[in-house]
Amino acid sequence: MPAARSTVAAAMVVIAAWSGTGPPTTVLAERDAPETVASAEAATEAAAAARTFLDRYVEPDGRVVRHDQGGDTVSEGQAYGMLIAAAVGDAAAFDAMRRWTFEHLMTERGLLAFRWSDGEIADRMPAADADLLVAAALVLAGDRFGDRSMAVDRARIADAIVANEVVDVGGQPVLVAGPWAHADGIVNPSYFVLPAMSLLADAGDYRWAAIAATSRRLTADLMAAPPHLPPDWATVSVDDGSAGPSIQPRPAPGGDLTVYGFEAVRLIVQLAADCDPAGRELAARAWPFLAAEVADGTVNATYHLDGTPASDYPYPAALVAAAAAAHAAGDAEAAAGLLDVATELDDARPTYYGAVWIALARLWLDTDLLTTC
Secondary structure, eight states, rough: OOHHHHHHHHHHEEEEEETTSSOOOOEHHHHHHOOOHHHHHHHHHHHHHHHHHHHHHHOTTOBBOOOGGBBBHHHHHHHHHHHHHHTTHHHHHHHHHHHHHHTTTTTTTBBSEEEEEEEEEEEEEOOHHHHHHHHHHHHHHHHHHHHHHHHHHHHHHHHHHHHHHEEEEEEHHHHHGGHHHGGEEOOOOGGGGGHHHHHHTTTTOOOOEEEEEEHHHHHHHHHSSSSSOOOOOEEEEESSTOOEEEEEEEETTTTTOOEOOTTTTHHHHHHHHHSSSSHHHHHHHTTHHHHHHHHTOOSSSSTTTTTTTSSSSSSHHHHHHHHHHHEEEEEEEEHHHHHHHHHHHHHHHHHHHHHHHHHHHHHHHHHEEEEEO
8 A cells, every 4th residue: 555545544643522422523633653663662552451441341340341331241341351351461350350250141051141230141142252252261361370270161161152152054163143043044253253263272172273264264255345344244054055154244133234333343353363364364355445444534433335334433443443454454554553543532432342442452463462373
């Protein structure tokens, strides 16, 4: 891409005027930026982002609270918190979150209930990404803290995922969105957390290598056509019983829009952090489109799959996804600038989701604390 566009991307700064609870009115301006980002500086920023999330959203008892979403807790939040604490070596925070998660969310299936609110489980149905991330966090924490007992919990959850949330489609294992999604083959592509699958495979659970391979193939199909944006949700089926699974975008369950939005932005980050170069190549596919949006100062929270905006305001996680695409495409300067913009945006009006994806992206892209690659 042209150097000038890279410089503009890296030099963006958000000047936001907030309007109550509505979306921000934002102007993107330029500022001077360093030509390179030192790895030590990037690692420091990653540690700071991790600490920000843990300090803002993790209670002393280990519950991860979505303060900006009514004060509830979801299994993905517990998983994110455990992963971040393990990455930065905070054993006390990890142990507190592990205890709270297993005490309050564990179900008879060996999976985690999705949502907890007002002192009790509010939605008992598991979500596959949270289950996968908790299993991966246990691998990471077991290694980091030298606790072999975590392997028992990790194996139990991984077995339950394979039994309840992985289906055979045309002879290939597919991670569906949860036990509820079996019959209709409903998947959330952002649940294909390839770095987490790699952690499990590297720990000796080789089933995850096959699940990851299928996940990459399905993602490649979803991102084949320009502007190479994956959808939030999709449906998997057998393609005439011969070519294995096929996949088609679909609206969210209960919704009517098929978009690249708050779910799919996670997939770009996870692809950029994939140990397999095939995943990183997929993340890079989205950069030409997102780079053009950055150059125009118009990175929106959501898009239709043809690239037309589905919203007219920015959001930290969407900027993080653009940073990940830039990183995968080799534009380190743009990636660093976009992560800084996302951080400034979240500092101006903090959100659980923005903070966690800034922390995870910085840890995955700028350090080796979340990976065994």
